[in-house]
Amino acid sequence: MTPELSWYLAVSAVLFTIGVAGVVIKRNVIAMFMCIELMLNAVNLTFVAFASFFQDVTGQLFVFIVMTVAAAEAAVGLGIIIAIFRNRETLDVDEASILKL
Amino acid sequence: MLALLFILFAGIAIGSAIAVVAQRNPLYSAISLIGVFISLACLYVMLAAPFLAAVQVIVYAGAIMVLVVFVIMLLNVEQEERRTRLSFLVPAAVGLAALLIAEVTFILYWVQVSPVTPAGNVSDTGLTASIGTGLFTTYLLPFEITSILLLMAIVGAMTLARRTAELPPGARVVPGAQVLALNIIDPTVPLDDTTAIEAHTTVEVAKILGIPDDHDPARRD
Numbered sequence: 001m002t003p004e005l006s007w008y009l010a011v012s013a014v015l016f017t018i019g020v021a022g023v024v025i026k027r028n029v030i031a032m033f034m035c036i037e038l039m040l041n042a043v044n045l046t047f048v049a050f051a052s053f054f055q056d057v058t059g060q061l062f063v064f065i066v067m068t069v070a071a072a073e074a075a076v077g078l079g080i081i082i083a084i085f086r087n088r089e090t091l092d093v094d095e096a097s098i099l100k101l
Numbered sequence: 102m103l104a105l106l107f108i109l110f111a112g113i114a115i116g117s118a119i120a121v122v123a124q125r126n127p128l129y130s131a132i133s134l135i136g137v138f139i140s141l142a143c144l145y146v147m148l149a150a151p152f153l154a155a156v157q158v159i160v161y162a163g164a165i166m167v168l169v170v171f172v173i174m175l176l177n178v179e180q181e182e183r184r185t186r187l188s189f190l191v192p193a194a195v196g197l198a199a200l201l202i203a204e205v206t207f208i209l210y211w212v213q214v215s216p217v218t219p220a221g222n223v224s225d226t227g228l229t230a231s232i233g234t235g236l237f238t239t240y241l242l243p244f245e246i247t248s249i250l251l252l253m254a255i256v257g258a259m260t261l262a263r264r265t266a267e268l269p270p271g272a273r274v275v276p277g278a279q280v281l282a283l284n285i286i287d288p289t290v291p292l293d294d295t296t297a298i299e300a301h302t303t304v305e306v307a308k309i310l311g312i313p314d315d316h317d318p319a320r321r322d
Contacts, residue, residue, distance in 0.1 A: 001103075002103045006212075007107060007111075009209070015114060021198075028178065030169065030178065035122065038137060044141070044153075045145075048144075051150070051226065052149050052150060056226065057226050057231045060150055061232060061240050067161065070161070071165060072250050072251055072254035078169065080261055082172065082176070082262055083261050085176050
């Protein structure tokens, strides 16, 4: 018995849902950031699964680009987090409810 | 055998993902997230994508998570405290989650169309050579756009993380053109006076406020 495409899609859906739940539940900016990374990885798993089952390399190229975007997002996002912490002395998103720093 | 491995890695991935959300300490969340990344890399190997598995471990579990852990340590984040605001929405959330799971189960149960993998897996899909060929021929433009994106991310991160001069709490600072309340410079002016002085660089602000310049090369160790 070998794993089928739908198995991978199910795992990906579960991971994505957990990530969405984390973004909604968490109040710490860094924890929300990590849940966004979790969602990106869930989508990556779908891409790789489709690429593997259809024998097409395009999906894996998409994953490569998604990883690059995630790295850029990590750099800018953590810079924003440091700026917020420097101005407000907290990482609670409820405290940072206005866009003004 | 493959199914057992799949269940093992998928189980580790989902368990670690739940731990990411359930932990209150961000550092524990980060460690659990590394578990998710590594088990996903194992799933990539099972899907015949060894290059992406290596990149997943190197870029995600290596670079990005080190950055996150570094920021957590740097900011010395305390544990998240429990709050009861909006707790009346918990039953609604449970109901909606059950509905979502029911929908997904329905789709996965009824839609049975699955592509057939060719027997004897001889395709080079997923090997480094095929990815490089695709990246530098058909998808050259997205690849170049990605490099511009990374350049912009470097500039943006440097701009955001730059430390301006130490200002008193009353100072209003706008990045780029920095505007200071007049009573910072002249204490005799009443507090609600809206007159402001503009300074365009951090060095100018420091000079107005009489703060010693951090960027003086003579004082650098």
